Amino acid sequence: MRKPLSLLSALLLSACVATPPTTPQVTEVKQDTLGLDGAPAPQRRPGWWKAFADPQADRLASAVVANNPTLAGALARMRAAQAQLAVNQAEDLPQVTLDGSEQRTLFSKDYIIPPPYGGSWRWYGQLTANFTWNLDFWGKQAALIAKARDTAQAAAYDAAAARLALSGALAQTYINLMLAYQNGDIADATVAEREAILKLSQGRVDSGLENAAAVEQAKTLLAQAKIDRMRFAAQRELDVHAIAVLIGEGAAAYPTIVRPTPALDAVLPLPQTLPADLLARRPDILAARARVAAAAKGREAAHAEFYPDINLTALIGFQAIGLSNLLGGDAFTTGIGPAIHLPIFDAGKIRADYAGATAG
Secondary structure, eight states: OHHHHHHHHHHHHHHSOOOOOOOOSOOOOOGGGGTOOOOOOOOOOTTGGGGGOOHHHHHHHHHHHHHOHHHHHHHHHHHHHHHHHHHHHHHTSOEEEEEEEEEEEEOOTTSSSOTTTTTSEEEEEEEEEEEEEEOOTTSHHHHHHHHHHHHHHHHHHHHHHHHHHHHHHHHHHHHHHHHHHHHHHHHHHHHHHHHHHHHHHHHHHHTTSSOHHHHHHHHHHHHHHHHHHHHHHHHHHHHHHHHHHHTTOOGGGGGGOOOOOOOTTOOOOOOSOOOTTGGGGSHHHHHHHHHHHHHHHHHHHHHHTTSOEEEEEEEEEEEEESGGGTTSGGGEEEEEEEEEEOOOOOTTHHHHHHHHHHHO
């Protein structure tokens, strides 16, 4: 018995499509070779902006997470990747289906069914519970699960990167808005001061204590101060519009964005030291690494396509000719056994898929 099984295994493997000698052209640089110890990176505190005690900042920070379409798209891709992971995990487990059919059939007189059924129209039906289980001898399904898991992790990092980028953009724009208000205050004070200087210069000219050039110079300085005031007012409007875009709202949000009132004497806790590989902890960098790992697992799955799929199948149910016989005891049927799918000739499709996965 052992010898026929060995011959069968050899025949199956020899009949498979030949695996091409395709190897990745790049290899991963190990972290320890770069002198990085991989120490845990310090984590930012959630809701760090609340330390500044600005109710408007709290409202805008919540809105930018809830309403921004960029972040919503990243979260949707993360949910899609997680769903694909669940699909691949489910395909690694046994599957059971219930199938039933009943059809009017003309049975051939020259086939396996003898008269009086052969050559006549009869009802032919079946009702079976079917069991299938992919035994995954070559690790294809395991590689697909690992690929889906890494892809889901990359999508989660993408969402974190989007959240981080949006939070950073909001913080920077909010600071710019505060500075525009402060510069506007300085510009208002400068305009008032130069209006007073102009009035004083005009009085001195009228009294004969100053020539007309002093008045013209005061007018020029006043005009420059008014231009600066208009420029800072325009900057405030631009910052308000930018914040409205970040929180996913339109012009209706403009009147609700007012002057920031942060407690500027607040102190944020900062780490004492930062690891050398802090840049590599960024979510977008981690997402790229996860995609590399997913591509490597995809290559393993593509490599397994060169070998036969071996599944375990079983059925139990009823099969009968004639409606009245379908659920009778004599119609009972059952069976169990292996099922093999073996690639013999595919015009180079599997080799091309493997080369593509390696390039990926």
